[in-house]
Each structure stands twice: as C-alpha cells, then as structure tokens.
Amino acid sequence: xxxxxxxxxxxxxxxxxxAPSLFWLLVFFLFPLLLVFxxxxxxxxxxxxxxxxxxxxxxxxxxxxxxxxxxxxxxSIALTTxxxxxxxxxxxxxxxxxxxxxxxxxxxxxxxxxxxxxxxIRTYAWLLIxxxxxxxxxxxxxxxxxxxxxxxxxxxxxxxxxxxxxxxxPLHLFGTDGAIIVGLVYGWLPDMVLPxxxxxxxxxxxxxxxxxxxxANRFRSFxxxxxxxxxxxxxxxSILVFIPSLGAYVxxxxxxxxxxxxxxxxxxxxxxxxxxxxxGSAISFVLMAVMLVGTLVYFRMGAE
Amino acid sequence: MAEYAIExxxxxxxxxxxVAVDHVTLSIRDGEFFSLLGPSGCGKTTxxxxxxxxxLPTGGEIYIGGQLQGETPPYRRPVNTVFQNYALFPHMxxxxxVAFGLEMRRVPKDEIQRRVRExxxxxxxxxxxxxxxxxxxxxxxQRVALARALVNRPKVLLLDEPLGALDLKxxxxxxxxxxxxxxxxxxxFVYVTHDQEEALxxxxxxxxxxxxxxxxxxxxxxxxxxPTCRFVADFIGETNFxxxxxxxxRPKEVVVLVDGSVEVLVAADREVGVGDEVTIAIRPERxxxxxxxxxxxxxxxxxxxxxxxxxxxxxLVRLTEQTVLSVRQQNPGTDAMxxxxxxxxxxxxxxxxxxxxxxx
Ligand SMILES: Nc1ncnc2c1ncn2[C@@H]1O[C@H](COP(=O)(O)OP(=O)(O)OP(=O)(O)O)[C@@H](O)[C@H]1O
Ligand SMILES: [Mg+2]
Numbered sequence: 001x002x003x004x005x006x007x008x009x010x011x012x013x014x015x016x017x018x019a020p021s022l023f024w025l026l027v028f029f030l031f032p033l034l035l036v037f038x039x040x041x042x043x044x045x046x047x048x049x050x051x052x053x054x055x056x057x058x059x060x061x062x063x064x065x066x067x068x069x070x071x072x073x074x075x076s077i078a079l080t081t082x083x084x085x086x087x088x089x090x091x092x093x094x095x096x097x098x099x100x101x102x103x104x105x106x107x108x109x110x111x112x113x114x115x116x117x118x119x120x121i122r123t124y125a126w127l128l129i130x131x132x133x134x135x136x137x138x139x140x141x142x143x144x145x146x147x148x149x150x151x152x153x154x155x156x157x158x159x160x161x162x163x164x165x166x167x168x169x170p171l172h173l174f175g176t177d178g179a180i181i182v183g184l185v186y187g188w189l190p191d192m193v194l195p196x197x198x199x200x201x202x203x204x205x206x207x208x209x210x211x212x213x214x215x216a217n218r219f220r221s222f223x224x225x226x227x228x229x230x231x232x233x234x235x236x237x238s239i240l241v242f243i244p245s246l247g248a249y250v251x252x253x254x255x256x257x258x259x260x261x262x263x264x265x266x267x268x269x270x271x272x273x274x275x276x277x278x279x280g281s282a283i284s285f286v287l288m289a290v291m292l293v294g295t296l297v298y299f300r301m302g303a304e
Numbered sequence: 305m306a307e308y309a310i311e312x313x314x315x316x317x318x319x320x321x322x323v324a325v326d327h328v329t330l331s332i333r334d335g336e337f338f339s340l341l342g343p344s345g346c347g348k349t350t351x352x353x354x355x356x357x358x359x360l361p362t363g364g365e366i367y368i369g370g371q372l373q374g375e376t377p378p379y380r381r382p383v384n385t386v387f388q389n390y391a392l393f394p395h396m397x398x399x400x401x402v403a404f405g406l407e408m409r410r411v412p413k414d415e416i417q418r419r420v421r422e423x424x425x426x427x428x429x430x431x432x433x434x435x436x437x438x439x440x441x442x443x444x445x446q447r448v449a450l451a452r453a454l455v456n457r458p459k460v461l462l463l464d465e466p467l468g469a470l471d472l473k474x475x476x477x478x479x480x481x482x483x484x485x486x487x488x489x490x491x492x493f494v495y496v497t498h499d500q501e502e503a504l505x506x507x508x509x510x511x512x513x514x515x516x517x518x519x520x521x522x523x524x525x526x527x528x529x530x531p532t533c534r535f536v537a538d539f540i541g542e543t544n545f546x547x548x549x550x551x552x553x554r555p556k557e558v559v560v561l562v563d564g565s566v567e568v569l570v571a572a573d574r575e576v577g578v579g580d581e582v583t584i585a586i587r588p589e590r591x592x593x594x595x596x597x598x599x600x601x602x603x604x605x606x607x608x609x610x611x612x613x614x615x616x617x618x619x620l621v622r623l624t625e626q627t628v629l630s631v632r633q634q635n636p637g638t639d640a641m642x643x644x645x646x647x648x649x650x651x652x653x654x655x656x657x658x659x660x661x662x663x664x
Contacts, residue, residue, distance in 0.1 A: 097377075147389075206391045209358055210387060210391035212383055213356060213385045213406035214384065214452070215379045215380075215456075216379055217377075220408060
C-alpha cells in the first residue's frame with residue numbers, strides 16, 4: 001500500500017518535468033494544427049475571415065484540374081530533387097567517409113560553410129547566376145559566342161552554324177522547373193549528405209573485403225553489401241530532402257518566376273492575396289497527408 | 305598441380321615508413337596446415353592480406369597454385385578468408401551468407417542449395433539457415449564464417465586468428481575440430497595466430513615471425529626442440545638463457561664459460577670459434593635437480609624459490625651472480641618426490657642435446 005503514493009509522486013514529478021515541452025508542443029504545434037484543420041472545413045467570409053458553415057467543398061475544390069496539375073508538378077519536382085540529391089550526395093558522402101579520419105571533419109565542415117548564409121540570400125544568388133543577364137548567360141552570349149565566331153571564320157563547318165545561332169541569344173534558365181530544381185538541390189544537398197555520411201562512416205569495411213573475398217567484384221560488393229547496409233542513411237536523407245521540397249515556397253517564388261509555381265506558392269497566395277483561409281488550409285492538409293503517407297511507405301520499403 | 309600451394313618470394317610491404325612485411329620467402333605445400341606465428345604487430349595479418357589480395361606487395365612476388373598473382377584483385381584469387389571478426393553480412397541470413405560466394409560465381413540454384421546444406425553440416429550447424437548472424441553465439445558465428453569460406457572449395461583457406469574471440473574451453477575444442485576438418489577436406493590452411501600452444505598443436509609447419517621477418521620455418525618439433533635464434537627459443541615456450549664465451553672447442557662439444565665463472569658443455573651443432581660470445585638455451589623441464597652430483601658435468605646451484613603450479617613444481621635456482629635458472633619438475637603428487645627448499649644446495653643436470661647453442 002505504501003507503493004501507491006510513491007508511484008503517484010513519481011508521476012507528478014514526471015509530469016512536472018515534461019510540462020514545459022508539453023506546453024510548447026500544445027501551444028505552438030498541436031493547437032495551430034488543429035486550428036488549420038478546423039478552418040479547412042469552413043468557408044471564406046465575404047471580406048476574408050472564416051464562416052463556420054462546415055463543408056467539404058475546399059477538399060473537393062482541390063481536385064480541380066488546375067490544382068491537380070500544380071500538385072503533379074510539385075510532386076515531380078520534389079521527387080526529381082530528391083533523386084538528384086541522392087545522385088550527387090551519396091557519392092560525395094562516400095568520398096568523405098572513406099578519407100583518412102583526420103580529414104573527415106574538415107570536409108564535412110567545408111560542406112556546411114555555405115549554409116551559414118541565409119537561405120534567401122543563397123537562393124537569390126542562384127537568381128543572379130541563372131537569369132537572362134546572369135553569370136551563365138554573360139559567358140554564353142559573350143566569350144563563348146565570340147570564340148565560336150572566330151573558329152567558324154577559321155574553319156567553316158555546318159556544325160558552327162547551329163552553335164552560333166544557339167549562343168547568339170541567352171538561355172532561358174530562369175523561371176523554369178529546372179531552375180527550381182537547381183535551387184532545391186543546392187538548398188537541401190547537405191540534408192542528404194549528412195545522413196548518408198553517417199551511415200557510410202559506420203559501415204564496417206571488412207564486410208566489403210569479405211564480399212570481394214567471396215568473388216564479388218566492385219559493382220556487386222556495392223549493390224549487395226554497401227548499398228543495403230547504408231540504406232537507413234539513404235532513407236533518412238531522402239525524407240529530409242523530399243518533405244521540404246514538397247512544401248517549398250521561397251525557391252519556386254524566387255527562381256520559378258511567374259510561370260513555374262508549386263503548391264507552396266498556392267497556399268501562400270490563398271492566405272495572403274486571395275484571403276481564402278479555408279482553401280489554403282485544405283491544401284496544406286492534403287500536402288501533409290501526402291508527406292505522411294509517402295514517409296510511411298518509404299520507411300516500410302526500407303525495412304524490407 | 306603445382307608443387308606448392310602458395311609461394312612468397314622476397315615479399316615486402318611498406319606502409320609509408322612502417323615496414324610491415326620484410327623480405328619474406330615462404331613455400332607452403334599443398335594440403336598443409338601452415339601457421340604464421342608471432343607477437344602482435346609482427347606482420348602476420350599483413351602477410352595474409354597480401355596473399356588474399358587486399359594489399360599489394362611493395363616488393364617481391366606471390367604465387368598461388370604456381371600462378372603469379374601480381375595485381376590480381378581479391379575476387380579473382382582462388383583463396384578464401386576467415387576473418388578475425390568473422391565479417392558475416394549482418395543483413396543476410398546464415399543461408400544467404402554461406403551461399404554468397406557460390407551465387408557470385410553463378411552456380412546453379414539447386415547446386416547452391418545442396419552445397420550450402422553440406423557445408424553447414426560439415427561445421428555441425430544444421431537447422432540455423434534462417435537465423436541472422438546477431439542471433440548466433442560467437443562459436444556459431446565462427447562456424448558460419450568457416451562454412452561460408454569452405455563451401456567454395458578454395459585451393460587455400462586463409463584464417464586470421466579465427467579462434468581469438470572464443471573462450472578458452474571452446475577454443476580448445478574448436479582447435480581439434482578445425483584440425484580434423486582440415487585433414488578431412490584436404491584444403492591447404494594458412495593459419496595466423498599469436499598463441500604458440502595453438503600453433504604447436506595444430507600445425508604441420510610453423511613460420512615464426514618478428515618485426516616483419518620470418519625467423520624460422522619448421523615442424524612444431526623442430527621449432528620447439530631446435531630453435532635457431534634467441535627470439536624463437538624465447539617466444540615458443542619457456543627458456544633459460546645462459547650467456548658466455550667459448551673457451552674451448554672439442555670435436556663434438558664446445559666448452560662455454562658462463563658469466564666468467566661456470567663451465568658448461570654443449571653439443572657443437574654450429575660453427576663457433578674460441579672467444580665468441582654465445583648464448584645457451586635450455587628448457588626448464590629438461591633440467592633435473594639432485595641432492596648429490598649424478599655426473600661430473602652437473603652444476604651446483606642454490607634454490608632461491610619454490611613455486612607450486614599444480615601440474616609442476618617450479619624452482620628458481622641461482623647458478624651464478626647474474627644467472628637464475630627456472631626448473632620445472634613434474635608433480636607426481638606422492639611423497640616419493642624429493643622436494644627442495646629455498647637455501648638448499650642442489651645439482652643441476654641435463655642431457656647434452658637438451659642445451660642449444662645460439663649465436664647472437
Ligand atoms: N593499413 C596500414 N597502415 C599503416 N600501417 C599498418 C597498416 N596495416 C598494418 N600496419 C602496421 O604493420 C605492422 C604489422 O601489422 P599486422 O596487422 O600485420 O600485425 P599482426 O602480426 O597481424 O598483429 P596482431 O597480432 O596484433 O594482429 C604493424 O606495425 C601495423 O601497425
Ligand atoms: Mg593481426
């Protein structure tokens with residue numbers, strides 16, 4: 001019987017200890033989330049605001065081809081970004097993880113340094129690189145074009161004609177899905193590299209030797225041993241890249257111009273310009289549901 | 305079939321300034337149980353890795369089955385390795401681990417199945433096919449590692465301290481089992497160990513290594529009975545060393561003046577000249593103690609300590625100012641045995657061939 005009060009005291013103490021974080025989660029996370037969820041079933045007031053006539057109309061509206069197309073584009077941009085990050089990030093992580101131990105921390109630091117700059121500024125820098133009068137196009141229509149002109153006069157070939165015509169005007173890089181993907185890949189690359197690096201660095205390389213001892217060449221020891229054993233890092237990295245890419249707002253806003261927009265921009269405009277809070281909330285929730293399902297499926301896949 | 309399973313000719317391996325393997329020449333016969341024995345850091349693992357192809361020599365040549373290996377990658381060499389930490393694939397079952405090598409060589413499925421089952425039976429581990437390595441005990445993991453290598457029927461099996469992680473009892477049992485297995489399958493074993501007892505009980509021949517060099521190659525008996533240098537005599541078993549100068553050469557014997565005071569007679573089994581500095585090695589169990597001199601050659605000494613070791617009684621006997629000899633007498637457990645006490649004067653005696661003359 002003496003156990004009871006003590007157990008209760010323990011519970012109270014525990015509650016007391018977790019209270020601050022619990023409070024934080026409730027007030028700043030769960031409460032706003034529930035609010036958004038509730039609003040998504042409301043209707044737009046005449047002068048903005050929310051009318052509490054409950055309806056599913058906002059969710060139905062999402063299935064309009066216009067929004068579905070943007071959703072499709074958002075999804076494929078996020079997927080491409082994740083894939084490219086993996087393609088660049090994994091070999092990079094592998095390279096760093098297989099350097100001598102005294103180099104590794106320095107290399108990871110080098111990877112992180114650019115990211116001490118504000119995200120907005122870094123994205124803006126891409127704008128300066130990609131736009132029609134940007135760094136790439138200055139070179140494209142400038143030195144490269146002149147160089148080709150000189151070669152063409154010295155050695156006339158039909159091939160030069162095509163190249164000369166191409167370099168006589170700037171490449172339209174800015175305002176495309178490609179520009180958004182470049183910005184996103186750049187922005188989220190470290191989120192792919194770090195978990196992959198952690199997984200590869202933990203890998204026991206005597207297992208790779210064992211595979212090679214058992215007649216597996218380099219390719220097969222990679223696919224049969226290294227890849228499966230570093231899969232947790234790949235999965236973590238992919239999720240860390242895919243989710244923010246799916247909800248991206250700043251990057252498409254700056255690099256996508258007027259034509260290329262993603263779901264994040266739609267949500268923003270629903271809240272800030274259209275003042276349609278309920279529809280914005282509904283889109284947010286659809287996006288969240290997709291992320292949740294996607295993550296679960298991916299984890300399940302990795303567990304196999 | 306080539307005469308030797310493995311030949312190393314003048315093989316060296318440098319890691320920057322470190323000389324891990326230094327001009328090693330070895331010929332390992334087909335079907336032999338060959339051990340590389342030496343203290344930690346002497347280059348045993350490096351030698352094995354050179355044979356397996358994980359490292360390339362900085363000098364010299366390696367032949368496997370008469371074929372020069374050059375830069376042949378590990379996956380094209382007809383050898384398999386049992387790693388010290390087993391290196392089992394943690395994401396595969398026991399079956400998948402053992403099948404891995406056959407699968408990589410594209411052996412048909414049904415043959416893989418049959419051979420994996422055979423290999424697991426051979427290491428007495430049937431019925432564990434679907435377990436993961438982390439669900440096995442250390443001894444079982446060791447057997448899986450062995451099966452994973454043997455299933456490929458390599459010309460040569462390389463084993464790097466395969467029993468190092470097991471407790472003493474299991475280790476002893478596995479030693480016998482491994483040896484029996486090797487005789488049954490007839491595969492050449494190259495076995496790395498730093499445990500001299502293990503090497504002596506299991507090997508057909510042993511190479512004793514130190515600081516990257518091979519000091520002596522021979523059967524366990526040769527290594528134990530006729531060490532050619534002080535390091536080998538010291539490393540294998542316990543040995544007393546007497547240092548002195550050659551005083552006189554006779555046709556079959558040499559007289560050595562030990563510590564400038566005691567004359568000791570040894571068989572002249574190597575060339576020495578009068579005045580040379582030499583060392584005499586003698587095993588503690590080859591010395592007998594007597595209360596009265598049994599022979600004019602017997603040397604007087606004084607018992608300093610008596611240590612009870614269970615199977616033996618160990619005495620420390622002072623011969624000269626500088627030299628104390630360790631002497632082991634079997635403990636028959638009866639009163640029949642004469643026991644000496646510290647302070648007693650005793651006579652040390654041994655058969656002439658028991659003492660070995662070493663130069664250096
Ligand atoms: N990759 C490496 N880089 C630098 N030095 C190395 C490397 N591998 C081994 N060495 C050095 O080479 C020497 C021999 O090492 P090796 O591992 O062959 O010894 P060993 O006889 O197997 O020792 P142990 O019984 O402790 O396993 C050591 O001095 C070691 O430090
Ligand atoms: Mg070793």
